[in-house]
Amino acid sequence: MKRVADAARIYRLHIVVAEIAPPIWREIELRSDMTLTGLHGVIQALMGWHDYHLWAFWHDSQRFEPADLEEGGKSDPGTDPAVLTLGELLQKPRATLRYNYDFGDDWWLEITLISVGDSQPKLRYPRCLAGERAGPPEDCGGLPGFEELLAARTNPRSKHVKELLAWAGPDWNPEKFDLTLTNKILAALPVPRQLH
Secondary structure, three states, rough: OOOOOOOOOOEEEEEEEEOOOOOOOEEEEEOOOOEEEEEEEEEHHHHHOOOOOOOEEEEEEEEEOOHHHOOOOOOOOOOOOOOEHHHHHHOOOOOEEEEEOOOOOOEEEEEEEEEEEEOOOOOOOOOEEEEEEEOOOOOOHHHHEEEEEHHHHOOOOOHHHHHHHHHOOOOOOOOOOHHHHHHHHHHHHHOOOOOO
């Protein structure tokens, strides 16, 4: 299926980390011709993650994940996240997609299409419009480990708790989200090739 790059629309997405309260969320704008692999890279930047782990997207009951190159695997072009675009999966506002990152920590993010609009020539996409709270630290142990880190910040007395906080780093603040820094990181991402 061929596309003209100029026909790409701008998608406004709401992304929230599942099962965490108060919520960790981001609102972003990006092109509808971005691939799922491109969206994976954007989510990594939005959450402050470093792409250390396996990942997959889910739409309805269908899973989209990179082929296991070490096993010589090949993806079906219809399910290959390096080929499949957001515009092919999310076509109307309120359409949803799920993202699973780090199958050990098992982070799930809910992605909802808020609106579809036209590209603004002077703006660079993707761009983050808003968000709250820092993404969970990489390799923190999933939801239980994240909750333990949050509790450690309020009662840093035991040796174990001090070790947890040292591991998270002195600058880690779960309540802080830096929109300006996030957009600088997004601007440094490689511009995805346009589909023709």
